[in-house]
Amino acid sequence: xxxxxxxxxxxxxxxxxxxxxxxAASAQVPxxxxxxxxxxxxxxxxxxxxxxxxxxxxxxxxxxxxxPSEAIPPPPGPRWVWQPGYWAWNGYQYVWAPGRYVxxxxxxxxxxxxxxxxxxxxxxxxxxxWG
Numbered sequence: 001x002x003x004x005x006x007x008x009x010x011x012x013x014x015x016x017x018x019x020x021x022x023x024a025a026s027a028q029v030p031x032x033x034x035x036x037x038x039x040x041x042x043x044x045x046x047x048x049x050x051x052x053x054x055x056x057x058x059x060x061x062x063x064x065x066x067x068p069s070e071a072i073p074p075p076p077g078p079r080w081v082w083q084p085g086y087w088a089w090n091g092y093q094y095v096w097a098p099g100r101y102v103x104x105x106x107x108x109x110x111x112x113x114x115x116x117x118x119x120x121x122x123x124x125x126x127x128x129x130w131g
Contacts, residue, residue: 058091058122059089059119059121059122059123059124060089060094060122060123061122061123062123063116063118063123064087064089064094064116064123065087065094067084067085067086067087068085068096070084070085070098070099072099073101075101076101079103079104079107080101080102080103081101081102081103081104081109081110081111082099082100082101082111083099083100083101083102083111083113083128084099084113085097085098085099086113086114086128087116088125089123089125104130105130109130109131110130110131111128111129111130111131112128112129112130112131113128114126114127114128114129
């Protein structure tokens with residue numbers, strides 16, 4: 001009878017070592033790593049830019065931060081246009097809206113990026129548009 005508890009103890013210790021190894025191996029694999037999309041594939045829809053603040057929301061009284069350097073990935077296909085990222089105001093602080101590729105509305109359309117303008121009551125966002 002004494003051999004049964006020793007076998008259970010040995011097997012229990014082996015199970016603990018096995019579980020610890022599995023936990024350590026899964027911790028080293030990045031969970032958000034995804035393979036790159038195939039060449040010429042249409043990118044998945046990206047999250048929408050931050051919503052515009054309500055009309056009665058306070059306007060920022062300080063200039064937006066400097067634009068960070070943004071790595072522009074290769075286009076997903078021909079005639080895709082890069083819309084650069086921008087600082088958006090959420091009613092309390094500036095939040096970064098990253099750039100993305102979009103399809104223009106017609107063949108010769110050009111994207112004119114939005115920008116912030118200082119006004120007497122604060123800073124105002126002039127949205128980007130197609131020209």
